[in-house]
Amino acid sequence: MKTVSENTCFGGTQGVYTHASEVCGVDMTFGLFLPAEAQDGPVPVLWYLSGLTCTHENAMVKAGAQGWAAEQGIALVFPDTSPRGEGVANDDAYDLGQGAGFYVNATQSPWAPHFRMWDYIATELPALIGETFAVDMDRQAITGHSMGGHGALTLAMSLPGRFRSVSAFSPICNPTNSDWGRKQFTAYLGADEAAWAAHDASLLMAERGFDGPVLVDTGTKDQFLDLLRPETLAHAMTARRQEGTFRMQKGYDHSYFFISTFMEDHVTFHAEALYAD
């Protein structure tokens, strides 16, 4: 693992690191914020999964999460959204290939060898972080935006006991019925839709739910509401009697101006779960 940069930030350290990923077969980059408390021992950690076109950097510089994480003594992980670089397949579209890993393990050519973001986020990166940094892997929570909200919700529901709480900002809620999903699942997972259901937050919510609190925020002026389909997740959460809060925030759109506005709420929400006995 190599240190790309470390900046003092809100009394802690905002680092950027690269490592040779076995799972993805390329070097991967991630951001990690450690609050001052990490100098004295392992701290809880909140994962932030980013959306289409993003790298590890977008949320790290625009979401305003570090201040609230510092206040709560919580670490933040900002993974990349796909493998990248020469030799990694790509597509001219912004929503397929590099920057658009969709948090699945691709089984189809040309994506299969490198696009294994599910295993990367679920297995390889947490192992590396747990071994390397003062982070308490028994106290994890997860959030994300858009495609990253989809990733946060599907990972949280598919790895019972891993995360104490899950939240999402304007998540892709029902990708098996959306152009943000069908195109990518066809490319990465193949035409057999049976393989897609494991990666649809609304279907997973209907089938198994999440053993802990859920918080979802979406803007009423989000320009992608037809693609996000929040109503399917709201229905599934409510029909299941899932513990949680589903909010439509008046006037907000899909941007980081929306995310930063409600970041305090989300970090506070996760802190309550992470510090519960």
Add this chain to the structure above:
Amino acid sequence: MKTVSENTCFGGTQGVYTHASEVCGVDMTFGLFLPAEAQDGPVPVLWYLSGLTCTHENAMVKAGAQGWAAEQGIALVFPDTSPRGEGVANDDAYDLGQGAGFYVNATQSPWAPHFRMWDYIATELPALIGETFAVDMDRQAITGHSMGGHGALTLAMSLPGRFRSVSAFSPICNPTNSDWGRKQFTAYLGADEAAWAAHDASLLMAERGFDGPVLVDTGTKDQFLDLLRPETLAHAMTARRQEGTFRMQKGYDHSYFFISTFMEDHVTFHAEALYAD
């Protein structure tokens, strides 16, 4: 004036606007955050002047200022750092020409016709904003980062009565004795150093000071300390008995991770002055 974008943000609106600048002779772009209170009447305003290479956008998306401004009911203006576009002179260096206006009115060729950032910030843009938006131009404060800290300090001291308070993040404090200054002043103002003194915060502080509170933050690990020369401003402030606070923040560097960490302090500082009787 044209609206480029408007995003709901912390209950208010983060807008981006362009207008034909008479002073600069080109279209200029700026960001303006209006808190919710602006719907009910004019609100106080804090100017944020950015540093080298920045546009109106950097601080708008990375400084985390809107949340604190919303809490205080204060508007934020994010001007660009120079004129831009075809027909505007430029230089290959990052620290001269477009993105590096240094908040002066250039008198030298090829910069003179467009590079008039002093008049733009001191006269044209405040007039436009006062006419167009619910902003109370009798309650203004100013801050900035690096080159923008230099701009904030020099404008505040040179326009007595205009700003109630001034602050700066890692400002260029003594440009007449720095490679961040001598090169640019020579290019924009000419070789006669007599014309430079009006744009040196340390010299202005020694000569006239500021009629109000001053707050300056600089990181002890700032990679540009030799160029910023904070010691000259600290000396001038103290020798003058200037009301103010000069802080060296342990471990912080020149980045937006530093700025965002102390943004709450700066907005709160200005709010006290802006809401004083």
